[in-house]
Amino acid sequence: MARPKRQQERRAQLVEVARQIVVERGVLALRLTDVAKRAGLTPASVLYYFSALTDLLKEVxxxxxxxxxxxxxxxxxxxxxxxxxxxxxxxxxxxxxxxxxxxxxxxxxxxxxxxxxxxxxxxxxxxxxxxxxxxxxxxxxxxxxxxxxxxxxxxxxxxxxxxxxxxxxxxxxxxxxxxxxxxxxxxxxxxxxxxxxxxxxxxxx
Incomplete structure (x- = not known):
């Protein structure tokens, strides 16, 4: 299990990545795989930090x-x-x-x-x-x-x-x-x- 500080850093990274993609392409074009790829993670890893893409977008x-x-x-x-x-x-x-x-x-x-x-x-x-x-x-x-x-x-x-x-x-x-x-x-x-x-x-x- 990731340590709390590491979890916080990774969550912040994913929020920033999602923000960038929404600004670049629009929210309707955002996919979980896009976030994972840009963050250097697998989709399953992204879901470890956010239970769904909608939860990630809520943080954004x-x-x-x-x-x-x-x-x-x-x-x-x-x-x-x-x-x-x-x-x-x-x-x-x-x-x-x-x-x-x-x-x-x-x-x-x-x-x-x-x-x-x-x-x-x-x-x-x-x-x-x-x-x-x-x-x-x-x-x-x-x-x-x-x-x-x-x-x-x-x-x-x-x-x-x-x-x-x-x-x-x-x-x-x-x-x-x-x-x-x-x-x-x-x-x-x-x-x-x-x-x-x-x-x-x-x-x-």
Whole structure:
């Protein structure tokens, strides 16, 4: 039996290998044999560390969700002006471009979430965590008078998260529908309308 430290290292290796393959080929093309071959193991050996390929992918998903949420929580944290925090938050929710690995990974794993309740639960958590971050920024802005919300704070926060997801998916498609600059401009436009506040990055400095 492998020692605990060795087990941990091997599990981490398999998670990284699976992550790489999902980003390269997509989750629907992932096979247990692909993971085993790249890791230098047999399929049976992979199943020693993860009882099924779906369990391995759940670990990939957990790590991706945590990385994304942690990065978003840091966006604009040091900004005292709620306008700048909101702009920073919006920017942090969009892919950096078509090849943004973390965003592509989350979108790919979202395919599985359409059919597996366990995966879907993680995406519900991902959504709720982002909504909570937006609610904090919007409430702070409303309290200081920087924002005059046109709708209840939860609705505005949810709309921002869903718009980010939609634009982000189109940015990372094989043939992008939007570029990052256009998506950011459209998101800021909605946020400006919803908060009755000028959020032009050239103004909000």
């Amino acid at each position: 998903q957990d790590q991706a969700v945590e990385r994304f949420c942690s990065a978003r929580a840091e966006a604009g944290r040091e900004e005292s002006d709620p306008r700048r925090r909101l702009v920073a938050m919006i920017r942090s929710g969009l892919p950096s471009g078509p090849d943004d690995e973390l965003c592509r990974l989350l979108y790919e794993l979202g395919t599985v979430a359409r059919h597996d309740p366990a995966y879907a639960a993680r995406y519900i958590d991902l959504c709720q965590r982002q909504v909570t971050l937006y609610v904090g920024i919007l409430e702070a802005g409303a309290a200081t008078g920087a924002f005059d919300l046109t709708d209840d704070v939860l609705s505005v926060a949810r709309n921002l998260v869903v718009l980010e997801d939609g634009y982000g998916l189109h940015i990372t498609m094989a043939v992008p529908t939007f570029d990052v600059a256009t998506a950011e401009r459209l998101l800021l436009g909605y946020a400006a309308t919803a908060t009755r506040c000028d959020l032009d990055p050239e103004v909000v400095r």
